[in-house]
Amino acid sequence: MAAVAPAIDERLEAYADLTVRVGANVQEGQTVFLNTQVEHAPLARAITRAAYRAGARYVDVRYRDEHVRHAMIELGPDAALTHSPEWMKLLYHAMEGEALIWTTGDPEPELMNDLDGERVGRARMKEITEIIRHQMVERSLNWSGVAYPSAGWAEQIYGESNVERLWEAVAFCTRLDEADPVQAWRDHMARLEGRGKALTELDLDAIHYTGPGTDLTIGLNPNARWMSALFRTRNDIEYVPNMPTEEVFTTPDCRRAEGTIRSSRPLVLDGDIIEGLQFTVKDGKIVEVTADKGAGIVRGQLEIDDRAGYFGEIALVDGTSRVGQTNTMFFDTLYDENATCHIAYGFGIPEVFDGDPGEGMNISNVHTDFMVGGPELAVDGITKDGTTVPILREDVWQLD
Amino acid sequence: MAAGLARIDRYAELIVQVGANVQPGQLVEVIARIEHVDVARAVARAAYRAGASYVDVGYSDQHVRRAMIKNVSEDLLSWTPPWLLERVKHFGNVNAAIVALTGDAEPELLADLPGELVGKARMKEIGEELTRQTNEGLNNWVVAGVPNKGWAAQLFGEPDVDALWDLVEFCVRLDEDDPVAAWRAHVRKLGARADRLNDMQIDSLRYRGPGTDLTVGLLPESRWQGCESVTANGIPYVANMPTEEVFTTPDARRTEGFVRSTQPLVLNGQIVKGLEVRFENGRIVDVRADVGADAIRGELAVDERAPYLGEVSLVDGESRIGQTGRVFFETLYDENASCHLAYGSAYAEAVEGGVIDGVNVSAVHTDFMIGGPRVEVDAVLRDGGVVPLLRENIWQPTH
Numbered sequence: 074m075a076a077v078a079p080a081i082d083e084r085l086e087a088y089a090d091l092t093v094r095v096g097a098n099v100q101e102g103q104t105v106f107l108n109t110q111v112e113h114a115p116l117a118r119a120i121t122r123a124a125y126r127a128g129a130r131y132v133d134v135r136y137r138d139e140h141v142r143h144a145m146i147e148l149g150p151d152a153a154l155t156h157s158p159e160w161m162k163l164l165y166h167a168m169e170g171e172a173l174i175w176t177t178g179d180p181e182p183e184l185m186n187d188l189d190g191e192r193v194g195r196a197r198m199k200e201i202t203e204i205i206r207h208q209m210v211e212r213s214l215n216w217s218g219v220a221y222p223s224a225g226w227a228e229q230i231y232g233e234s235n236v237e238r239l240w241e242a243v244a245f246c247t248r249l250d251e252a253d254p255v256q257a258w259r260d261h262m263a264r265l266e267g268r269g270k271a272l273t274e275l276d277l278d279a280i281h282y283t284g285p286g287t288d289l290t291i292g293l294n295p296n297a298r299w300m301s302a303l304f305r306t307r308n309d310i311e312y313v314p315n316m317p318t319e320e321v322f323t324t325p326d327c328r329r330a331e332g333t334i335r336s337s338r339p340l341v342l343d344g345d346i347i348e349g350l351q352f353t354v355k356d357g358k359i360v361e362v363t364a365d366k367g368a369g370i371v372r373g374q375l376e377i378d379d380r381a382g383y384f385g386e387i388a389l390v391d392g393t394s395r396v397g398q399t400n401t402m403f404f405d406t407l408y409d410e411n412a413t414c415h416i417a418y419g420f421g422i423p424e425v426f427d428g429d430p431g432e433g434m435n436i437s438n439v440h441t442d443f444m445v446g447g448p449e450l451a452v453d454g455i456t457k458d459g460t461t462v463p464i465l466r467e468d469v470w471q472l473d
Numbered sequence: 474m475a476a477g478l479a480r481i482d483r484y485a486e487l488i489v490q491v492g493a494n495v496q497p498g499q500l501v502e503v504i505a506r507i508e509h510v511d512v513a514r515a516v517a518r519a520a521y522r523a524g525a526s527y528v529d530v531g532y533s534d535q536h537v538r539r540a541m542i543k544n545v546s547e548d549l550l551s552w553t554p555p556w557l558l559e560r561v562k563h564f565g566n567v568n569a570a571i572v573a574l575t576g577d578a579e580p581e582l583l584a585d586l587p588g589e590l591v592g593k594a595r596m597k598e599i600g601e602e603l604t605r606q607t608n609e610g611l612n613n614w615v616v617a618g619v620p621n622k623g624w625a626a627q628l629f630g631e632p633d634v635d636a637l638w639d640l641v642e643f644c645v646r647l648d649e650d651d652p653v654a655a656w657r658a659h660v661r662k663l664g665a666r667a668d669r670l671n672d673m674q675i676d677s678l679r680y681r682g683p684g685t686d687l688t689v690g691l692l693p694e695s696r697w698q699g700c701e702s703v704t705a706n707g708i709p710y711v712a713n714m715p716t717e718e719v720f721t722t723p724d725a726r727r728t729e730g731f732v733r734s735t736q737p738l739v740l741n742g743q744i745v746k747g748l749e750v751r752f753e754n755g756r757i758v759d760v761r762a763d764v765g766a767d768a769i770r771g772e773l774a775v776d777e778r779a780p781y782l783g784e785v786s787l788v789d790g791e792s793r794i795g796q797t798g799r800v801f802f803e804t805l806y807d808e809n810a811s812c813h814l815a816y817g818s819a820y821a822e823a824v825e826g827g828v829i830d831g832v833n834v835s836a837v838h839t840d841f842m843i844g845g846p847r848v849e850v851d852a853v854l855r856d857g858g859v860v861p862l863l864r865e866n867i868w869q870p871t872h
Contacts, residue, residue, distance in 0.1 A: 111507050111532060114536075118536040120540075121537050123546035125541075125543070129544075129822045130546075130553070131545055131554075132537065132541065133554055134534060136534065138514065138530055140517070141513070141514060141517045141528065144514065144528065145527070148518060149520075149527065149528070152526065153527045160560035160563060163555060163556040164556035167555065194724070207743045249594050276557040440711050
């Protein structure tokens, strides 16, 4: 009997190849851990095939199901909310030295809206997060995240479930529309690497943001580099943790930030949308939060631990960003943070330091990016001798 | 069961309350394919409503398995990732409740791969651990079917999932006003049947019908079982939904005669039709079939004890599966359609004293149907008396 081999979607396979070869950069003989959700099965299957094509030793796929999580939050006992199963700890420990790929793209953005927000916020596998955080600090795994276009996500973005339209946006942002996407990514990352080097060589003392509602100075760490999202494991495997990526970034000195900053785009947090967010910052710490909508959610997050209210990342993105060019609010950090300049409160980025980060790097269980960029924002560097160097004006990069 | 629930939630309630019988505070494992999400989610909700401490749903994906079989080195085919073994062990150690969902969405997905590799691609250590847990009675568990397009297409030639849902609903008594009460009555009925058979002191069973004249000897220690099992901790559960049988373990040395199967049988992706088998001194010595005899012969060659009987099971015409007149291409359903035998391994729990002489042990266990209106089943008692058990598919013994 002739069996029918499963139909192959060329674009999906190419996307999966890009994820595996450029994103996680899976090495021959590595085990690949794929952290995905049931609605992403077509992409998960394609990534599994692509990983084996790239020489993976074994691919372990874990499908999570947000409806099961919904049931837990709605109906389960309190202890279930933070339960980290032992076997899952073993799984995450086993990732050391291996490759990890995760998928995003929320098929049902409003799924948790009917639940008690406080329980939703508490429902986190803290012990699992700590294991992952440790591995990132140790730079012991090559990993990447990619989005899967779904009907629900398209509906959220466009108000209609036009998956093909979203696919085209994703293909544009991830350079899948190029004749040779892998080469296009190499060129793109080389350009961002060049920007990072130039900023590092300026040896800046601080960054100054000015714009409507914004006048903020953030101190930089002398031992931190500016870098692009071209990461290296401690075994020198180069990988791109986010696809797309358009940013150059560093971890600021968490002790030195003063002024006010207004977010230029809505922020999506735990399924809620925060609009008109504005922070007042004193001695490095966010001391006041206001928003047109959703300020309480941000305040709640800032209370998760006592270092949540300090900055962990500043990132610069100009108008050449493909994500920015789509003029689309994706409601997904992976995309939205690459549309424009952003800042994150919470955990810093260990990769930007040579050696021990020291006390300048913030450590927290939180890391939330909020957008501050746009044509009205001016970004300047301030050198150690007090000179001002323009970096961004009207979304145009000033240093190229 | 709460009134006004959707069909899928009523099904989940039944699986959780009657099948696995989830206890307050219990950890619950759900084993599912990604095509089973709707029922898996409903089971998670029902389990939390029943007081589960945590519901851990593990989804597997046959497409991922296909890629694995095609690509991994041979020594990894039967490899068990340590975290998955830890997961299974943990569920045993804490006496979790287990819900396993079946219903193959793409029955032919692996058909073009070398059969030998597909056969090897089993996580061996997990299989061994599960056998241990079952033998020690650590978990209350249930297997239940999930209607899906692929399974429906096998039955109807078209992916009519609604029609399959209607059949499943009937077979698992979801069409009753109070399915939980209907199941309690059903469990009692089969339990009483098993008790009655145990009281009879049966020496052997005799089957007569077209192409069939077979005697199956029992052990003095053989114990008939209804559909309710009990864990080592005393939690009752119903391991299969649906279930219609009373069964026991025969004396593997004492089967004589010939038998004609009354329904097609699905074996390793092949359909066997018109199966006829002859026994001598307990052993299958001749196999014929209109289609697929080699699939049976191949399996009987797996080990020395494969051609001996391991199970004898009685089902009457009240069986809802039998009443549908359908072949479901799914053992969970088909074995409950009518009387059946299984060659290969026996159930130690159906024998006083466990694995004693005469209890068959093999790597194989395959059920084939031998019942129907034209098959008469008698019990030959130890004192030589003969008691009719089934005539025209009607259960004969009364109290």
